[in-house]
Each structure stands twice: as C-alpha cells, then as structure tokens.
Amino acid sequence: MYKYVIFDLDDTLFDFHRGEVEGVRKLMKQEGVQHVDQGLQIYLSINKHVWEQIELGEPSQKLLDTRFALAFSKLGITVDGKELELQYREILNHNFYTINGAEQLLQDLKSVGTTLIVGTNGVKKTQLDRLDGSHLGQYFDDYFISDDIGFTKPDKRFFRPIFKRYPTITNKNTIMVGDNLNSDILGAKRVGLKNIWFNPQRNINSLDFKPTYEVQTYQQVENIIKSN
Numbered sequence: 001m002y003k004y005v006i007f008d009l010d011d012t013l014f015d016f017h018r019g020e021v022e023g024v025r026k027l028m029k030q031e032g033v034q035h036v037d038q039g040l041q042i043y044l045s046i047n048k049h050v051w052e053q054i055e056l057g058e059p060s061q062k063l064l065d066t067r068f069a070l071a072f073s074k075l076g077i078t079v080d081g082k083e084l085e086l087q088y089r090e091i092l093n094h095n096f097y098t099i100n101g102a103e104q105l106l107q108d109l110k111s112v113g114t115t116l117i118v119g120t121n122g123v124k125k126t127q128l129d130r131l132d133g134s135h136l137g138q139y140f141d142d143y144f145i146s147d148d149i150g151f152t153k154p155d156k157r158f159f160r161p162i163f164k165r166y167p168t169i170t171n172k173n174t175i176m177v178g179d180n181l182n183s184d185i186l187g188a189k190r191v192g193l194k195n196i197w198f199n200p201q202r203n204i205n206s207l208d209f210k211p212t213y214e215v216q217t218y219q220q221v222e223n224i225i226k227s228n
Contacts, residue, residue: 181205
C-alpha cells in the first residue's frame with residue numbers, strides 16, 4: 001500500500017466545473033449578456049488559455065484579473081476585470097460541490113493509515129474555504145497550494161515543500177492522483193512520482209507521455225493505492 005497519496009483538488013475531488021459554470025453564468029446575467037451559453041463558452045476558452053500560461057510559469061493573479069475583461073470584450077461589453085474576478089472568487093469560495101464518492105474514498109484511505117496530502121494549483125483562500133465547507137479537509141494531513149508555494153504544477157519546484165516536509169517520500173511509497181495531464185501527471189513525472197490520471201470522462205490522451213495508471217472510478221483509485 002502506498003504510504004503517501006498526493007491529491008489534486010479541482011475535478012479530482014471537487015466538482016469544480018459545476019461551480020465554475022454556475023458562477024460564470026451568474027456574472028454573465030448580471031452584466032446583461034443576452035446569449036449566456038455563448039458567453040460561457042467564450043469564457044471557458046479564454047480561461048483554458050490563461051491556465052496554460054500560468055502552468056508555464058506566468059504570474060497567476062495578473063492573468064486571472066484579465067480573463068473576464070477579455071471574455072466580455074468579445075461580447076461587446078466593457079467590464080472591470082479585476083472587480084469581476086473578485087466577485088467570481090467569492091462565488092468560488094463557497095463552491096462546496098464534491099464529486100460523488102470523493103469523501104468515501106478519503107475515509108477509506110484514511111482508515112488504513114494512508115497519509116493524505118493536498119497538492120493543488122489555485123488561490124489559497126479559495127481552496128482552504130472549500131476544503132472546510134465541503135468537510136473534506138478533515139481527512140488531509142497537509143495542504144500544499146500553488147498560491148502559497150509560488151510555483152504551479154507541473155513546475156518541479158511546486159513539489160519541493162512537500163519533499164521537505166516529508167523527507168521519507170520516495171517513488172516507491174508515494175503516488176499522485178489528478179485529473180489534469182498537463183499539470184498533475186506531468187508534474188508528478190518530472191519529480192519521479194508514480195501517478196494516477198483520474199479520467200471519468202474518458203478523454204483522449206494526445207500528449208507525448210503516459211500516466212502510470214489511467215482510471216475512471218474512485219474504486220479503481222483505491223484498488224491501486226491499496227495493492228502497492
């Protein structure tokens with residue numbers, strides 16, 4: 001059994017997409033967008049590009065403060081991007097949706113003595129508020145968040161504080177679980193950790209590297225962790 005399991009949060013344990021869609025739609029309606037579904041797709045496309053830049057090491061807050069201004073400009077509406085980002089952040093802070101079965105998975109792993117570690121990109125306050133509000137935080141021994149660390153996955157430097165806090169971590173006793181190939185899986189591979197790509201949507205891997213494992217269910221995650 002793996003001694004340490006590092007978990008990503010968004011769309012790995014939290015149903016981030018559900019909260020994201022609700023939040024963006026709310027802001028679109030607030031600003032008078034007539035075709036909200038179209039506006040949502042424009043935002044999601046811009047946001048994807050923003051996070052790709054962040055994962056390449058660009059300053060996160062500066063980029064996050066531009067995403068709403070860019071999205072609304074394509075809809076012919078001028079907004080204060082920073083202000084909408086603040087409003088959106090407040091909505092996200094109260095997005096406590098979890099993926100069905102997430103808490104049971106953490107309970108099962110905790111009950112057999114696994115050390116559970118959060119290793120996630122994102123804004124510190126948002127992630128901590130959601131861990132508290134969703135009650136998932138009680139299962140974790142430690143939290144490592146890019147906003148606090150100063151580096152985002154897949155940067156190898158993201159993992160340095162984890163290795164410093166847990167010097168007995170090795171590639172034989174530790175595994176990373178995440179939904180994102182570009183950040184979670186590539187990041188784990190860069191520091192020599194085995195990894196589980198949580199892929200319930202059965203997305204196609206078109207990248208030039210493979211995860212150690214690919215799964216669609218939490219039961220598969222649990223089986224892999226316990227069978228090591």
